[in-house]
Amino acid sequence: MSFLSLILKNLVRQRVRTALTVLGISIGITTVVALGVVTDSLKATSGEILQLGDADFMVAQEGAADLSFSILPQDSVSALLEQPGVESAEGMLFHVARVGSNPYFFLIGREHSGLAARPPHLIAGKVWQAGATDEILLGKRAADDLAAGVGDTISIEDRPLTVSGIYQTGRLLEDGGAYAPLGVVQEIAGRSGVVTAVFVSVSEGADPAEVGQSIEEQFPGLASIVEVGDYSEVDQGIQFLDAANLAISVLAVGIGAIGVMNTMIMSVFERTREIGIFRAVGWSGRRILRMIITESLILCVVAAFVGSALGILAIRAILLIDVIRNVLEPQYGAEVFVRALVVAVVVALAGAAYPAFRAVRLTPMEALRYE
Amino acid sequence: MSERRHAIQVRGLVKSFERGRINALNGVDLDVGEGEFVAIVGPSGCGKSTLLHLIAALDRPDEGTIDVFGHELQTGRRLDHYRARDVGLVFQLDNLIPSLSASENVQVPMFEAPYSGHERTRRADERLAQVGLTGKGRSRPPQLSGGERQRVAIARALANDPPLLLADEPTGRLDSASGLRILDLLEDLRNQRQLTIVLVTHEQAVAERADRIVEMLDGRVRQRTEVSPGSTTVA
Numbered sequence: 001m002s003f004l005s006l007i008l009k010n011l012v013r014q015r016v017r018t019a020l021t022v023l024g025i026s027i028g029i030t031t032v033v034a035l036g037v038v039t040d041s042l043k044a045t046s047g048e049i050l051q052l053g054d055a056d057f058m059v060a061q062e063g064a065a066d067l068s069f070s071i072l073p074q075d076s077v078s079a080l081l082e083q084p085g086v087e088s089a090e091g092m093l094f095h096v097a098r099v100g101s102n103p104y105f106f107l108i109g110r111e112h113s114g115l116a117a118r119p120p121h122l123i124a125g126k127v128w129q130a131g132a133t134d135e136i137l138l139g140k141r142a143a144d145d146l147a148a149g150v151g152d153t154i155s156i157e158d159r160p161l162t163v164s165g166i167y168q169t170g171r172l173l174e175d176g177g178a179y180a181p182l183g184v185v186q187e188i189a190g191r192s193g194v195v196t197a198v199f200v201s202v203s204e205g206a207d208p209a210e211v212g213q214s215i216e217e218q219f220p221g222l223a224s225i226v227e228v229g230d231y232s233e234v235d236q237g238i239q240f241l242d243a244a245n246l247a248i249s250v251l252a253v254g255i256g257a258i259g260v261m262n263t264m265i266m267s268v269f270e271r272t273r274e275i276g277i278f279r280a281v282g283w284s285g286r287r288i289l290r291m292i293i294t295e296s297l298i299l300c301v302v303a304a305f306v307g308s309a310l311g312i313l314a315i316r317a318i319l320l321i322d323v324i325r326n327v328l329e330p331q332y333g334a335e336v337f338v339r340a341l342v343v344a345v346v347v348a349l350a351g352a353a354y355p356a357f358r359a360v361r362l363t364p365m366e367a368l369r370y371e
Numbered sequence: 372m373s374e375r376r377h378a379i380q381v382r383g384l385v386k387s388f389e390r391g392r393i394n395a396l397n398g399v400d401l402d403v404g405e406g407e408f409v410a411i412v413g414p415s416g417c418g419k420s421t422l423l424h425l426i427a428a429l430d431r432p433d434e435g436t437i438d439v440f441g442h443e444l445q446t447g448r449r450l451d452h453y454r455a456r457d458v459g460l461v462f463q464l465d466n467l468i469p470s471l472s473a474s475e476n477v478q479v480p481m482f483e484a485p486y487s488g489h490e491r492t493r494r495a496d497e498r499l500a501q502v503g504l505t506g507k508g509r510s511r512p513p514q515l516s517g518g519e520r521q522r523v524a525i526a527r528a529l530a531n532d533p534p535l536l537l538a539d540e541p542t543g544r545l546d547s548a549s550g551l552r553i554l555d556l557l558e559d560l561r562n563q564r565q566l567t568i569v570l571v572t573h574e575q576a577v578a579e580r581a582d583r584i585v586e587m588l589d590g591r592v593r594q595r596t597e598v599s600p601g602s603t604t605v606a
Binding site for chain 2: 001002003006009010013273274277278279280281282283284285287363364365368
């Protein structure tokens with residue numbers, strides 16, 4: 001018999017209690033995993049925006065509650081073009097509209113020159129004509145969703161637009177939306193003369209981070225987004241999600257620890273006499289401590305695996321909803337599962353601390369006399 | 372006894388409970404020689420079990436000294452190690468763990484010794500064979516008779532080959548036939564392994580199986596009696 005098998009026997013003999021404890025902790029872990037995957041997926045979707053127009057970085061309005069609320073005057077594009085290290089700058093206007101079954105149809109307004117210079121990967125048709133006011137370049141997912149092909153007409157907020165081409169980038173938001181002439185999108189969005197963000201490409205040899213920093217110093221009120229981590233400067237939604245994630249992790253630890261402590265205290269009380277026998281035959285306090293903490297760790301690590309599996313199932317379940325599927329491509333990053341495991345280990349140690357302390361403090365005679 | 376080396380030397384042992392309201396031991400002196408079989412007898416509450424628990428290092432004395440094979444137990448140092456290696460304990464209640472098999476119960480003290488899992492299993496089988504329980508290793512305590520459970524408890528007490536066996540009323544809950552078999556087993560083990568045995572009992576017939584009887588009353592040693600086949604000598 002190994003020490004581990006002795007510990008497993010302790011857990012197995014109270015099957016129902018062990019199972020309920022694992023389930024209780026698993027629910028907390030499920031929440032941590034599911035919210036973590038959602039947050040990472042939304043960050044990844046946000047990161048996709050950075051890749052629009054193959055630019056090096058994006059400039060948007062600092063402190064906007066959401067990137068789509070960012071407003072920059074269209075003439076800021078020419079001002080940015082004059083900055084040292086900037087090779088090209090292109091303003092784009094984002095507008096989210098309900099189109100077909102997708103309430104988050106991502107419409108991107110671009111100048112013909114910018115789109116023609118850096119078009120997305122076309123799989124059918126072509127970029128609209130310069131000066132066109134009734135054409136649109138449709139993403140593959142959107143085309144499938146709308147059953148639209150080149151030459152068909154779709155309606156966005158009652159404005160009929162003819163599909164000039166279909167593109168596919170592999171990026172959820174882009175493929176689920178469309179490119180339309182900037183002026184057309186400004187009319188649809190009721191935002192004439194403004195863009196949401198400016199996409200900047202730097203000159204050869206220039207450092208995007210340094211150029212971005214210089215723009216921020218030159219234009220207070222603008223924020224440069226070089227990588228996904230910078231998003232919080234222009235999108236507080238990501239910050240809120242991160243905060244919610246942390247809060248849920250802390251709650252999961254707190255609630256989980258109470259559950260584990262309850263289980264372990266009951267287990268230690270029930271086994272007081274048994275602990276006395278272990279002490280009487282020579283077990284050290286350290287071994288008793290190891291036994292109780294390992295029991296707790298096993299409970300919580302099993303709960304971490306069960307909770308992670310349930311978290312993945314929960315994500316798959318919510319992806320059955322069209323609205324969510326159109327904005328969320330699940331990102332099962334290792335970091336989420338490591339966080340779940342860390343939460344589980346913290347729960348295990350916090351929950352076992354007092355019961356273990358109590359068990360170790362018992363003298364053999366106190367424990368043997370316990371009825 | 373005078374030629375034997377001391378296994379246990381107790382001097383001026385005092386122990387009280389409930390903040391001094393109950394005086395269990397009032398200055399006990401006791402010497403046990405190596406390989407000796409000593410029975411401690413006396414009425415309930417005379418302090419015989421308390422004395423045994425102090426020698427087993429399950430509790431600490433208020434005053435006095437206990438030296439067991441050179442371990443000064445009153446200092447409180449390395450008592451876990453002492454309990455694991457130097458002393459085997461048999462209680463009136465077998466104190467086996469019901470969820471573990473007989474073999475696993477015997478292996479419990481071995482976790483504090485440097486044995487591998489395989490070695491623990493092998494040694495447990497050997498100990499069970501020594502107490503006449505070959506083939507019963509996989510049985511759980513509820514599946515065994517009272518006498519068999521007490522044999523498992525003796526096998527557990529011998530798990531790490533201690534030189535000292537302390538038994539607190541080991542036959543107290545057994546029928547007379549089972550009790551006799553346990554006493555025969557203790558005697559055999561003493562002879563085979565040169566064990567020092569201290570046994571607490573309130574049964575005179577059980578005590579007379581020992582080399583020497585120590586009679587206690589009101590927390591003190593009242594009388595020491597040498598036992599020899601057919602006669603006893605009061606000291």
